[in-house]
Amino acid sequence: xxxxxxxxxxxxxxxxxxxxxxxxxxxxxxxxxxxxxxxxxxxxxxxxxxxxxxxxxxxxxxxxxxxxxxxxxxxxxxxxxxxxxxxxxxxxxxxxxxxxxxxxxxxxxxxxxxxxxxxxxxxxxxxxxxxxxxxxxxxxxxxxxxxxxxxxxxxxxxxxxxxxxxxxxxxxxxxxxxxxxxxxxxxxxxxxxxxxxxxxxxxxxxxxxxxxxxxxxxxxxxxxxxxxxxxxxxxxxxxxxxxxxxxxxxxxxxxxxxxxxxxxxxxxxxxxxxxxxxxxxxxxxxxxxxxxxxxxxxxxxxxxxxxxxxxxxxxxxxxxxxxxxxxxxxxxxxxxxxxxxxxxxxxxxxxxxxxxxxxxxxxxxxxxxxxxxxxxxxxxxxxxxxxxxxxxxxxxxxxxxxxxxxxxxxxxxxxxxxxxxxxxxxxxxxxxxxxxxxxxxxxxxxxxxxxxxxxxxxxxxxxxxxx
Numbered sequence: 001x002x003x004x005x006x007x008x009x010x011x012x013x014x015x016x017x018x019x020x021x022x023x024x025x026x027x028x029x030x031x032x033x034x035x036x037x038x039x040x041x042x043x044x045x046x047x048x049x050x051x052x053x054x055x056x057x058x059x060x061x062x063x064x065x066x067x068x069x070x071x072x073x074x075x076x077x078x079x080x081x082x083x084x085x086x087x088x089x090x091x092x093x094x095x096x097x098x099x100x101x102x103x104x105x106x107x108x109x110x111x112x113x114x115x116x117x118x119x120x121x122x123x124x125x126x127x128x129x130x131x132x133x134x135x136x137x138x139x140x141x142x143x144x145x146x147x148x149x150x151x152x153x154x155x156x157x158x159x160x161x162x163x164x165x166x167x168x169x170x171x172x173x174x175x176x177x178x179x180x181x182x183x184x185x186x187x188x189x190x191x192x193x194x195x196x197x198x199x200x201x202x203x204x205x206x207x208x209x210x211x212x213x214x215x216x217x218x219x220x221x222x223x224x225x226x227x228x229x230x231x232x233x234x235x236x237x238x239x240x241x242x243x244x245x246x247x248x249x250x251x252x253x254x255x256x257x258x259x260x261x262x263x264x265x266x267x268x269x270x271x272x273x274x275x276x277x278x279x280x281x282x283x284x285x286x287x288x289x290x291x292x293x294x295x296x297x298x299x300x301x302x303x304x305x306x307x308x309x310x311x312x313x314x315x316x317x318x319x320x321x322x323x324x325x326x327x328x329x330x331x332x333x334x335x336x337x338x339x340x341x342x343x344x345x346x347x348x349x350x351x352x353x354x355x356x357x358x359x360x361x362x363x364x365x366x367x368x369x370x371x372x373x374x375x376x377x378x379x380x381x382x383x384x385x386x387x388x389x390x391x392x393x394x395x396x397x398x399x400x401x402x403x404x405x406x407x408x409x410x411x412x413x414x415x416x417x418x419x420x421x422x423x424x425x426x427x428x429x430x431x432x433x434x435x436x437x438x439x440x441x442x443x444x445x446x447x448x449x450x451x452x453x454x455x456x457x458x459x460x461x462x463x464x465x466x467x
Contacts, residue, residue, distance in 0.1 A: 002038060006344030010372055010421070013335065017420040018436040027331035027421075031338035038342055043201055046338055054228045055334035063326045065115055068292035070322035072243070073121035074314045075296055078223045081305035082125035083237035086133060088233035098134040099144050099198050102190070106148025109240065111160055114247055117325070119149045120428050122240065125222045128432075131212055137205045138213045140198065142428050143442025147194040150418060152187035155376070155410040161251070163284075163377050164413050168406040179407035181466045186411055186457040193449050201442060218357050220321070220433025223310065224362045235302050243295040250287035255279060278350035294420075295460040322431050329423030336373030340382055348372065349386055358394035359458045362387075362405060363412040367451060369418035374423060380413035403467055408454060415451035418443060 013030040017023050028051055035046050076082050089101045104128060109119045127141045153162040158180040165176050172178075215221070228238075263274040300307060339345055352368055355361035365387060370379025384391075395405050418425050420436055423445055429435065458467055 001107060002342065002344035004344070005034050005037045006339055006342055006348065006372070009339060010024075011126045013034040013374075014420040017426065018440065020435050022328075023335075023421065023426055024327050024331045025099055028336040030303050031335045034342060034344075035338060043044060043226070046341070050341060051334040051338050052290040054337040055330045056334040058330040059326060062117070062291050062329075063322070065285065065292070066117060066121075066322040066326040066329075067122075067319065068296070068315065069115070069118035069121040070318040070325075071315060072118070072125075072239075072292050072295050072299075074318035075299040075303075075307050075311070076122065076239065077125035078307045078310050078314050078399065079236075079299050080230050080306055081239065081303065082129050082222065084233050084236040085126055087230065088131040088236075090133060090175040090183060090193065096134070098136055099140070099202065102144045103195065104409045105240075106145055107335075109244060110149045110153040111157060114243055114291070115290070116149050116154065116162070116424055117329070117427055118243075118288065118292065120145060120424075120431050121321075122178075122243070123149075124431050128222050134205075135211045136202055137210050138432070139434060139439045139444055140201055140205070140442060141432050142356055142425075142434060142439040142448055143201070144198055144417065145428060145432075146425075146443050146446045147190075147198065150424060151194065151414060151446065152190040155414045156183050156190060156407075156453065157186040158183045163381065165410050167377060167380055167413075168384065168409045171384045172392065172406045172409075174402050174406040175307075178403040179401075182404065182457045182461060183407050183411075185460060186407070186453045186465075189456050190453045193453075194446055197445055197449065198442070218433065220431065222261055223314065230416060231303060238302070239295045240299045243291045245450040246294040247287050247291035250290045251284060254283045254286050254290075258283075317414065321431060324463035325427040328426045328430060330419060332374045332426070333378070334424035335421070336375050336378050340378075345372070353387060355389065358398050358400055358460070360389065360406050360455075361394070362391050362464065363408050363415075363454045363458065366409050367415035367417070367454070368413040370413050371419050374419060374421045376413040376417040377415060380409060384409065400461075403463055403465055408458060411450075411454045411457060415454055416447060418447045418450075 009030045012033070013023065013026060016026045016030075030046065031051055032043050032047055090098075093101055102123060106119050106123055110116060123145055124141070124451065127145060128138065129140055131138055153160055154162045158177040160176065168178070169175055258279040260280045261276060261278050263276040265274050266272045269273050291306070349365070349369065352365040353361065355364055366380050366383045368379075369383045370376050373379045373382065391405055391409075392402070395402070420440060425440070428443075429439060433440070
C-alpha cells in the first residue's frame with residue numbers, strides 16, 4: 001500500500017503538469033496527499049519541516065542564478081546579438097541545420113560549466129530567431145534544447161563539470177574524467193540518434209506545411225530587434241564566451257581565495273555569532289553568478305543604446321520568468337524530498353536492489369529514483385547514499401572498475417529524470433511559452449534515447465571491455 005501511495009502521488013503530479021496546471025500549487029498537494037494517506041499526523045510537520053525547508057533552501061541557493069540567467073537572456077535578445085548570431089549561423093551551416101546549431105551552442109555552454117537552467121534562458125532567444133527564419137515549428141525548440149543541454153554534455157562526456165558528473169566521485173573515489181571511452185561513445189550515440197530523431201520530426205512538419213507558428217497565438221516570443229544595424233557576429237557571440245570562460249576562472253579562483261570556508265561578523269549591536277559560509281559547497285554557484293554578471297556587462301558594453309531603450313519593460317518580463325521558473329523547480333524539489341522520506345520510497349529502492357547484474361542494477365535504480373523524485377542529482381544522491389556500498393561490493397566481485405560504475409550512475413541519472421514533473425522540463429516549457437501538450441512528446445523521445453544510451457554503454461563494456 002505504501003508503494004501504491006507513492007506511485008499515485010507521482011502519477012497525479014505528472015498528470016496535472018502535463019495538463020498545464022501549476023506545479024507550484026499541485027506539488028505540495030501531491031506530496032502532502034501522500035503523507036496524509038501514510039500518516040495523517042505528519043502532514044503539518046512534513047510540510048514545514050521538509051517540503052518548505054527544501055523549497056526555500058533551493059530558492060536561497062539558486063534563485064539568483066535563475067534571475068541573472070533570465071536577465072542575461074533578455075539583454076542578448078534586446079541587443080540584437082541573438083539575431084546577428086542566427087544570421088551568421090544560417091550563412092555558415094545553412095537553414096536546414098538550425099537544430100544542429102542550437103544543440104552545439106547548448107552543448108558548448110553546458111560543457112563549459114554553465115548551469116542547465118542558465119542555458120535555457122540564454123539560448124532561447126537564439127533558438128526562436130533561428131527557428132523562425134528557418135520556418136521550423138516552435139514546438140520543436142524544447143526538444144532541441146533538451147538534447148543539447150540535458151543529455152550528453154550533462155553526464156556522458158568525460159570531464160563535464162555538471163553536478164551529475166561530480167556526485168559519483170565522492171562515492172567511488174573517481175574523478176570527472178572517469179571511463180572516457182565509454183562516456184564519449186555514449187555521448188556520440190545520444191547526439192547522433194537525437195539529431196536523427198529531431199530532423200525526422202522537422203521533415204514531417206515540413207511535408208505537412210507546418211511553419212514556425214501563428215504569431216498571434218505564440219507566447220513568450222522574443223522582442224523584435226529595433227536598434228538598426230546588427231552587431232558583428234564575433235562581437236555578438238563574445239558574451240557567451242565571456243560567461244563560459246569567467247565561470248571556469250571563477251570556479252578555480254574563488255576556492256583558492258577563500259579556502260574551504262569563510263566567516264564574517266555582522267556589524268550590529270551586541271555580540272552576534274559569526275556567519276560561516278562553506279565555500280566548497282557554494283563556489284560553483286558563486287562562479288556562475290559572477291560569470292553571468294560579466295556576460296551582462298559585456299552585452300551592455302557593446303550594445304548600451306539598444307538595450308537601454310527597452311530594458312525597463314524587458315527586465316520586468318525577465319524577472320517574471322525567473323520567478324515562475326524558480327518557484328516551479330523549487331516546488332518540485334520539495335515534492336521529491338517528501339516522497340523520498342515516505343516508506344513507499346524505501347519499498348521501491350529495496351525492490352530495485354534485487355536485480356542481479358551489478359551495472360544494470362545500478363542503472364535501473366538510479367534512473368528510477370531520478371524519475372520518481374523528478375531530479376537527476378536528487379535521485380542519484382539518494383540511490384548512491386543508500387546503495388553505493390552494495391554497488392561497489394558487487395562490482396568488485398565481478399571485476400568491474402569503479403570508473404564504469406561512475407559513468408553508468410552519472411548517465412542513468414539523466415535518463416528518466418525528465419518526466420513531465422521534472423523542474424528543468426517545466427522551466428524549459430515556461431521560458432519557451434509552450435505547454436506539455438505542445439512540446440513534451442519530443443522531450444520524452446530524447447529522454448528515451450538518453451536512457452537507452454546507458455544500456456548501450458553497459459553492452460559495450462561487457463562486449464569489448466572498453467573503459
